[in-house]
Amino acid sequence: MRALTAVRPSARQVAWQSMGFYAFIHFGMNTMTDREWGVGGEDPALFDPSDLDVDQWMSVIAAAGMTGAILTAKHHDGFCLWPSQVTAHSVAAARWQEGKGDLVRLAADAARRHGLKFGIYLSPWDRTEASYGSGKAYDDFFVCQLEELLSGYGEIFSVWFDGANGEGPGGAYQEYDWERYYAVVRRLQPGAVISVCGPDVRWCGNEAGHTRPDEWSVVPAALRDVERVADRSQRADDGAFSRLVRSDEEDLGSREALAGRLDDLVWYPAEVNTSIRPGWFYHRNEDNSVRSADELFDLWCDAVGGNACLLLNVPPDARGHVAAPDVASLAGLGERIRAWRNGVLDADIELSSGEPRTRSGESVADQSVLTRLAADTAAPYLWRPEAFDAVPTASLVFGDPTEVGAVVIREDITQGQRLERVVVIGVSEGSDRVLAEANSVGYQRILRFPPRVVDKVKVRIEASRGRPAIRTLAVIDADAAWPRK
Known part of the structure; x- marks a missing residue:
């Protein structure tokens, strides 16, 4: 490892x-x-x-x-x-x-x-x-x-x-x-x-x-x-x-x-x-x-x-x-x-453990900073789930039912490539449905899926090489994820 x-x-x-x-x-x-x-x-x-x-x-x-x-x-x-x-x-x-x-x-x-x-x-x-x-x-x-x-x-x-x-x-x-x-x-x-x-x-x-x-x-x-x-x-x-x-x-x-x-x-x-x-x-x-x-x-x-x-x-x-x-x-x-x-959607983020921190180690109260699609690899925020968290999960919660079409996940590659298995789950009226899954992530993974109306999207990390180092978790509006003109 x-x-x-x-x-x-x-x-x-x-x-x-x-x-x-x-x-x-x-x-x-x-x-x-x-x-x-x-x-x-x-x-x-x-x-x-x-x-x-x-x-x-x-x-x-x-x-x-x-x-x-x-x-x-x-x-x-x-x-x-x-x-x-x-x-x-x-x-x-x-x-x-x-x-x-x-x-x-x-x-x-x-x-x-x-x-x-x-x-x-x-x-x-x-x-x-x-x-x-x-x-x-x-x-x-x-x-x-x-x-x-x-x-x-x-x-x-x-x-x-x-x-x-x-x-x-x-x-x-x-x-x-x-x-x-x-x-x-x-x-x-x-x-x-x-x-x-x-x-x-x-x-x-x-x-x-x-x-x-x-x-x-x-x-x-x-x-x-x-x-x-x-x-x-x-x-x-x-x-x-x-x-x-x-x-x-x-x-x-x-x-x-x-x-x-x-x-x-x-x-x-x-x-x-x-x-x-x-x-x-x-x-x-x-x-x-x-x-x-x-x-x-x-x-x-x-x-x-x-x-x-x-x-x-x-x-x-x-x-x-x-x-x-x-x-x-x-x-x-x-x-x-x-x-x-x-097309990045506003969402409240609930993390199963840990919290966003700056690169200097200071905690950030506003967890929604993780939804920002900063182009700079030195983006200042990072989520490191606690070592005891066997299946780290981030839930992105919307105020109203929302049609979504993609999830963006980015690792901090200065810490190596760590994620080995992620599953994206849509939650609608209390019912879960797998929307997408992948093994590797790295610098950026865009996981597109057929548009679906959900109340919440969960990103579940099922396998990793040591503690994950996540810098972005964002959900994209369905029209932006699947533009057709």
Whole structure:
């Protein structure tokens, strides 16, 4: 038990998880050539967006309720969106802005103008660079590009690596020096998480937006194996992979799954990445296949409400604009998220033991402070049931019969991930009915259920790893939990 609760997140992981929802921006040479994967060596003159508007990108992203944006600074084709000093294959050779532009700079500055954090994706596979497959010479090249991006564009919240590893010239294979890359990130951007092929944030296992029924942050250290992640990364130039769901290994962190591994555990939380379209780059023929606001809201509830962060790809078109169908869906998503946050119901809370306390240990008389959906992970209130309380229970009592549609539970993850079994019960006219149940909670769990009129909702903790550490218990109005327009 102690081994499980002793595994805690780093400060950078806590800050990342509190972001919840942010954007991927796939934009580059592939946008101009209408491809998913470029072949390398494309004429830089082809990169010439006719009406680039990075503020429009960031405005749309912020309106959707996102907190940051990760730009594909270089995809597999090797074309750089900044004037890299170690290759001629960049915007410096493009017609766009007469070769004087720096799209990474424009995007980073625009993100911050709109209150968004900024991150970068840098493909380890480069289909243009002649040194790819040569070993250390290519690692030197890659590190130079990484240093350029991490030292010249302000604070970076995420460095996103995938395991793409195709052939180099003559079929040469490049073995990436991941530890060297990680050291560069830690030196230049110590607050940034290294995601997917990295030690801080793990891939959820698919690109369809699927979340496991119970997502655990405390998992075997072997899940950091980059080769395993690379083996499951996209290998085909098509849009099918982004909607593919794999269902194997659904349980990564229960006691049963961790049996015999308690001496080799890490805090390795999940990120759910998916695209608003079938592909990752913009294609006009996908304008009728953009995910609807309702589908995006369901994805958001499942991912952000499933102890994960949601990385949603929003690819601008060849003009340099987020296209109208995407804008409409994202605007609708933002409306739904704002309604959800405003849908927290007023309730009196009755706790079976203990009471809310500040982080300094002072008791709080108003127990309803636990219903606040504070975005900050350092929210000042915490409920720790007494050790003798075998089944800690919180009852949220309404003044009148009320139609409810979801319950939000948040743990204080700085104390580890402790909850192993929670049951949500609706009480109406003295009769109990189970509304939802889950095994894991973590940073946040949104448990939605068919709308039901109740007088009271009880959240019962049936199993935990030591004393629970709860920072939020809230009930959401049915209309906000299940918006349909």
